[in-house]
Amino acid sequence: MILFAHGARDVRWAEPFERLRARVQARRPDLAVALAYLEHMAPDLADAVRALADQGVTRVRVVPLFFGRGGHLREDFPQHVARARAAAPGVSIDVAPAAGEDPAVIEALADFALADMA
Amino acid sequence: MILFAHGARDVRWAEPFERLRARVQARRPDLAVALAYLEHMAPDLADAVRALADQGVTRVRVVPLFFGRGGHLREDFPQHVARARAAAPGVSIDVAPAAGEDPAVIEALADFALADMA
Numbered sequence: 491m492i493l494f495a496h497g498a499r500d501v502r503w504a505e506p507f508e509r510l511r512a513r514v515q516a517r518r519p520d521l522a523v524a525l526a527y528l529e530h531m532a533p534d535l536a537d538a539v540r541a542l543a544d545q546g547v548t549r550v551r552v553v554p555l556f557f558g559r560g561g562h563l564r565e566d567f568p569q570h571v572a573r574a575r576a577a578a579p580g581v582s583i584d585v586a587p588a589a590g591e592d593p594a595v596i597e598a599l600a601d602f603a604l605a606d607m608a
Numbered sequence: 609m610i611l612f613a614h615g616a617r618d619v620r621w622a623e624p625f626e627r628l629r630a631r632v633q634a635r636r637p638d639l640a641v642a643l644a645y646l647e648h649m650a651p652d653l654a655d656a657v658r659a660l661a662d663q664g665v666t667r668v669r670v671v672p673l674f675f676g677r678g679g680h681l682r683e684d685f686p687q688h689v690a691r692a693r694a695a696a697p698g699v700s701i702d703v704a705p706a707a708g709e710d711p712a713v714i715e716a717l718a719d720f721a722l723a724d725m726a
Binding site: 494496498503504506551555559591594595596598602604605607 | 613692
């Protein structure tokens with residue numbers, strides 16, 4: 491599994507995504523769980539898929555950790571997936587919906603926003 | 609309450625945040641719940657706080673819907689809060705932690721990433 495996030499210049503940006511990766515990995519020790527980034531951070535999606543292919547992985551699920559439904563998700567993300575497929579033709583890549591489309595994620599964010607509200 | 613998100617050029621970007629706003633509003637019909645954006649979209653935080661002040665609101669909780677811990681959250685966000693405080697000195701502004709710091713949000717994202725995984 492590859493958790494795909496935006497990336498940023500500040501390395502600390504990725505800390506919550508690293509916590510998420512560790513949490514997913516802890517729940518599924520049988521999977522290889524990696525992070526990849528759209529920009530500013532390494533690896534990009536193609537490199538992450540190639541690294542998994544080098545470990546013998548033949549099926550990858552890519553989970554886009556995007557909330558807004560803008561150009562990154564609608565245009566850039568499919569291009570990165572196409573590039574990753576070209577870079578690792580022996581790997582079958584399955585693309586999950588975006589995090590912002592998931593009602594349980596929205597509900598967790600609503601819980602978070604309302605936490606401690608009198 | 610103001611849900612503060614990044615913003616983007618594509619208006620469709622905001623759709624999941626609008627769903628979240630509606631969900632929070634439905635759970636707390638007694639609160640005024642508004643969205644505001646760091647860039648590209650209106651209103652910005654100061655305008656959103658002023659609009660609530662015009663409705664008679666004197667206390668606002670700002671919830672930063674940021675996941676990464678980079679420059680937007682560490683540098684830009686405090687500046688926007690300072691500007692909003694200057695723009696509406698009669699309003700007491702309380703700042704929540706960022707969404708990416710919340711263990712329950714991370715767990716919901718882990719559930720989402722692992723959904724339908726054999």
